[in-house]
Amino acid sequence: MRREAPQKLSDYGPLVFPAGMLIVFFVVPFATMIAVSFFKRDPAGFYSADFVFDNYARFLSLFFGKVLGFSLFLAIAVAICCVVLAVPFTYLLSRAGRRAQVLWLVALLSVLSLSEVIIGFAWSTLFSRTAGITNILAALGILKEAVALNPSFGAVLTAMVYQALPYTVLVLYPALVRLDPTLTEAARTLGASPVKAFFTVVVPALRNTIVATLIMVFIFALGSYLLPQILGRPQHWTLSVLITDQAIYQSNMPFAAAMAVFLVLVTLGLVALTVYAGRKGEAA
């Protein structure tokens, strides 16, 4: 059956509920949030309708600049670590047998679905003095005695890479599975070692995919909220933490909304960049 343009009013029937839900519970809340970001905080109640730029002006300060800078830096670090680890892994996985692939995919999905709270708890246990990995190192005689590894930047980074790695693999997977295997076979026939073939044939062929993945993982990591709180020090807190803090504990919704709108703009800019990179990839 060909797709037909809707003719009768009743043809639109199936669209009513989904469109209604998405407009009422996504578009309207989003618009409300943007509106609130221009409102004034009402210390007695919630907020009062107004049109001021105070909330935006407020975070043009050194403190919020630092937080934003750190959030971006952390997300970039996570994205680079994940892509460096995941590209060779996903490539090998896409060449593995079907059974092995399915097993790994189930494992990756299970880790991906883990709550940030659970990941934070698991790593804080691993980094603790009483139940952590340093106990193993101490038992092996590498360390004199077990030490606590968190709170620290390294702890935050490790846990965030853990959280984002399955996501990275699953984003790369379709592109790598569809990659023409004759490309590497040709390189191998011409005498390239597997490692050389990987770097001279696979990586350049996937350049745009890799760039797009970097950006997607970056956005994913930007949303991390609990791990910096559980495993880091206050200077490791991200913009997401501050937004929640302002909204829930300081009851300053207008300011929280302004920060969220700013975060959306940063994210949308990056999505646009991803689309642009994808377009260029198709043209090439």
Place this chain on the structure above:
Amino acid sequence: MNTLLQRLYFCLIGLFLSLPIIVVAGVSVNEKQTLAFPPQGFSLGWYGEIFANVEWRNALFASITLAALSAAVALLIALPLAWFLWRRDAPWASIFQLLGIAPFTLPPVITALGLLTFWATTGFYGQPATAVISHAIFFVTLPLVTLSLGFSSIDRSLVEAAATMGADDRTIFRTVVLPLILPYLISGYAFAFVLSLNEYIVAYMTIGFTMETLPIKIFNALRYGYTPTMASVTILFVAIAAVIFGLVARFGDLPKLLGAMSSRD
């Protein structure tokens, strides 16, 4: 040599992914109420605690109810939308597909804050139903993506044949389309269910003060000190996720669901 290196790399990644789970599993069978690994003694008591302790049991019940209902609502939004986009030639309608994917693509704190302002402004803040709708909107992407994939895999000539024989849209949907997309429907539900079960920030910002889901309960427990029940709940949740995705893989084509083309197999 090369396959050896490959195996080593797989092992290292596997170790990295499983290490936290192994340690938490070890901690969860500790006999005493201390944080220790390797475990001292062996006890499954902390697993019993999830069901015996009324607070943990309520949180578990809240999480499962929320996940089951919100995944169902997500499906109710995604199915007619995906069907319409497949059946009708109305390019403007794909804007709703974009709207369905947007909440999942943006950092979650944004969707959470948007919904918080909305519920607070409309006066519904704190009611359990708001969490169901919030999660449904947040996770509608998953059934939407699997269903779009499912519809695109349907051979249109099958539907054409049914139409030629005089079946109307409703009959075609029930007798031809629905059986064909059922696996995608189930996997879409499963994905939304598992992710909702583990979601923290949207649930926290919409009902966190009136109802505790398990992730919220774990985080609150984490702040006020350690209890081994946290470890047993963690393992329970990993097991639930692994079983559900294992079932999806057993009865469906997981590589295809995740974007691989079936022709390679």
